[in-house]
Amino acid sequence: MLQKYLPAEAGQAKSQYNVLEIGSGTGQHAVYMPEHLTGLVWQPSDYDESYATSVAAWTHGMPNVKPWIRLDASASPEQWPVEASWFDCVYNCNTVHIAPIAVLDGLVPGAARCLKKGGKLVTYGPYKLNGRHTAESNADFDASLRARNPEWGIRDFEEVNQRALSSGFVLEGREDMPSNNFLCVWRKQ
Template sequence: MNANILRLSPAAERNKRPILDVLRQVFPAHGRVLEIASGTGQHAAWFAAAMPGWRWQPTDFQADALPSIRAWAADTQAGHVLEPLQLDVLAPQWPLGPDPFDGIFCANMLHIAPWATCAALMQGAARHLTTQGALVTYGPYLEDGVPTSPGNLAFDESLRRENAAWGLRQREAVEREAQRAGLVLSERHAMPAHNLLLVWRREP
């Protein structure tokens, strides 16, 4: 394996087990899963290797992320990880074909992307999910009435210094964008390191 291709995210290594434990409850044992903002590819490879009934479609906005995604899939021998695609959530049409997905997974994107990506993610999920499908978002959030950890406050400040369009998102604001797209928050899971895993489904 070419170490220059295979990128490593320590955070992805730490959170893969608790995320997988919840995904097993949310997504069907057999189905098609779309990942938005796959990054290094560690989640795609590890989740697909653990759940051979999932056909995992990784994507990323950055073209230079795709070789690492391929490398992780090869390293774990997860043959049901599909060829990664370059995907911009802000594009009016996503390059995915007509078949819907049973699940969509997006980790740690909303706080390092412009706010417009939140509405685009929700609208794209509504277009591409099956009737019973679920969108799962994971990462740090701000919440009304819930104290924010000192670590997340410092993280938010550092993000905004780096890019004024970045920063931790208010869960309630994300919820409003989801509702505009016809999705509702169906589950809220508190995760390690003061993160949340949120499950969004079509309005009943």
Template structure:
């Protein structure tokens, strides 16, 4: 929340898309912390929509969840071009195929307004290296579940973003539990 508060000042007004909302607890918490923003939750699996509704109950700044397969080359009409002040993605890139990260970046590049923010939170390799042995073990366990999963190298994500006119706004932000925030701005 603190990083978001630094990136999106309290007086920010506009729409924010969360890609990969899961059960919806993050979107609901952000809506409480940013009452002037409208939050658009999304999830690839429509079975999460009732849980998202439950977490957002009573919050008039959380829109009805939409189903988005981030890996798809086209996102639903509910996600029009140049609409969003920010796209937020939490703990998705390492538990999905690389195609999902690619689609997230391309989709965010279309969905964000000029000057908008792409904010990706999760565990990453930095310059090809794991931060700790436990990160490497976790990556190995993820790849055992699905060979297309695993930690992404932050530099590879940056390269994808540059190709979609999204530029790194600041150095990688270190977070608890060996996670990072990658913050990009659409030019």
């Protein structure tokens, strides 16, 4: 589904479509995406340094994956260890709900700073729509997240969209995905 929102060149080996992944975790997407879309140059990052070894092991020998970097998405955009206006895409999968709201507060303006004009901010995960869960299982999941950490929880799509609009993005699409998740894509104006 992501490929629908990327230029055709992103799938071609001679292209260089630079992607910054926020919240890479153990590195599954850092392997899968560049393997299948060979025009991607993938920059994995995470706040938790314990993931660096896993990402390095998963991506060893992959020429289109850069070395893992530590990135605190809750930091002010100027503190992100990446160049301004360098990336074509900022990709964030299953992080916004398993992180304090400060991560979302940093993610959107941070993406606005490091993306080129026309670059994409992509999030994947569960969202509430109009303040309501899309499934009972999401309500249960949200309750379990908040029980583990009161700063965590499924975010309201409209709130996230408003933050994106306020940071100079326009919504390109919101796609229904398996397990009551959404793929959301904004374009930097």
